[in-house]
Structures are given as C-alpha cells and as structure tokens.
Amino acid sequence: MITESTALTALAGGALIGVAAVMLMGLTGRIAGVSGIAAQMLPPWDGAVAGRFAFVAGLVVATLVVRVTTGSLPPLTLEAGPIALVAAGLLVGFGAVWGNGCTSGHGVCGIASLSPRSIVATLVFMATAVATTFLVRHVM
Amino acid sequence: MTVLIQFIVGIVFGLGLLLSGMSNPEKVLNFLDLAAIRTGGWDPSLILVMAGAVGVTLAGFRLVFRRQRPLLGDRFHLPPPPTLDWRIATGPAVFGIGWGLAGICPGPAFVALGYGSPAIVLFVVAMMIGIAAARMLASRQPSLTAALPE
Secondary structure: OOOOOOHHHHHHHHHHHHHHHHHHHHHHOEOOOHHHHHHOOOOOOOOOHHHHHHHHHHHHHHHHHHHHHHOOOOOOOOOOOHHHHHHHHHHHHHHHHHOOOOOOHHHHHHHHOOOHHHHHHHHHHHHHHHHHHHHHHHHO | OHHHHHHHHHHHHHHHHHHHOOOOHHHHHHHHOOOHHHHOOOOOHHHHHHHHHHHHHHHHHHHHOOOOOOOOOOOOEOOOOOOOOOHHHHHHHHHHHHHHHHOOOHHHHHHHHOOOOHHHHHHHHHHHHHHHHHHHHHHOOHHHHOOOOO
16 A cells, blocks of 8 residues: 655654654663663563663553544554564564664664664665565565 | 653654654555655655654754763663674664564554554564563673673
C-alpha cells in the first residue's frame, strides 16, 4: 500500500524525538537508545531499572495521549505474517544488543555525537534492511 | 522524580514516533523499498525524521555537555570508547535484516503495544527473547560485557 510522503510531520516528529533524546541526556545523563533501555529492563537489575520501565511505559502511553487529544490513532499496517514477525523480533532484539544499539541509540544519539561506530552501525543496518525489503517485496 | 521524568521523556519520544509516521511499519518499509523509486511508491519521509532528530540532538547535546554532569544525575552514562570490532558490523547487519523483514524497530514496537494488537505483542515478546539471548552470549565473553548498551 502506498503511504503518502509527509514532509512536515516527519520533520516535526523527528525533532520531537531529538527533544526527548536531549531531555534524557540533560536530565538523567542517559542515552535514549531504546534497545539498550529494553536490555537493561531484564535482570540482573540495578538501581536505575524503575526509570527504564517508566520510559517504556511512556512510549506505550503516548498512543493514549494521541487517542485522547485527536480522537484517533495514525494507521498501523503490518505486512508481515506471524512467522515473519517472530523471526523479525528475534533478529531485531538480538542484533540491536549484539551491535550495542538500534535506530535510536546509533541512528539518532550516536550520529548526533559523531561517533564513528554509530555511523558504521547505521550504514550497515540501513544496507541490510534495504536488501531484506527488496528480497521480501520483489524476489520472494 | 527521575522516574517521572523518564516517563515523560518516553511519552515525548513516543509522540515523536507517532507524529513522524515511524510507528507505522508500512511507512518504514516504503522507505526501505528503494526499488519503488522507479514505480513511484517510495516514501522518503524517514530521511526527514532522521534529519529532524539528529539535528535537534546534535545541537542539544552540545548545550548539555557544557555542564559537568546532568541536572538530576551524578554523571553522564556514555557508551564505551569508539572501537571498531566485529560486533559493530555483525550486530547491526542482523538488526537490519529483522528491521527489513517487518518494518519494526524497538521504539516503534513499544509504541505499537498501545494499539492493543496481538501481532505486536508477538513481535515484542520475540524481540525481548532476542535481547536476552544477545545479553547472555555477550556475558560469556567477559571482555565484551562492558560494551553492553546503557
């Protein structure tokens, strides 16, 4: 299904993600890397675990905020079936923690810190994601 | 106090993902599908999401790091010094394959839980199993545990 290119909301939404990343670093001194935060929600727990659960709860509650203020939620369309979803989840979780970050940790915070590791990581996951999408949509 | 702040930051982050369209897997896949450039179905929005996020963070981090420590914490928890080891290539490669398969990465996955769809719960459970597996494997290599993301 074709999705409309939405330049203004994309830029504004991106800026909001940046605001959140800056807030987290400025206030608590932590990187807004969602996979890292998720990884440290698992035991063994340290003293900062409540804040990680609170952050992830905030991500979920954001949908409630949008639902209450606008009366609806933006579309969420899934192409992948259950088996692909499980495979994708396993790979995303494993790869993000094995590579020390995901789209937020490497792609936003890391690039903004001009970290060579994060720039390499972002280029690598962009490349394999593009290749995988091509295979799934046009070859298989 | 810090916990409340992190909850609010989570909401702001989630609103950013929802507003930008990043929370819709279809939109992400339509960006990753470069072959659709020829056919007209390509959605370049994600570049602008990245530009907005990186731009604000780049400027914001400069201001933040002028201080010795964060407003509510004792120190900045920064990632390990930049080394290019094999994990930094293999991890993201695996991550990208999973991302390209379904169009979902960790932030949008948690946001999507708010939609109440069982399919998303399935994805998040699988993702947490993948995360646990990587943590376990990394902890078997003592030299690498220090490199766990914060």
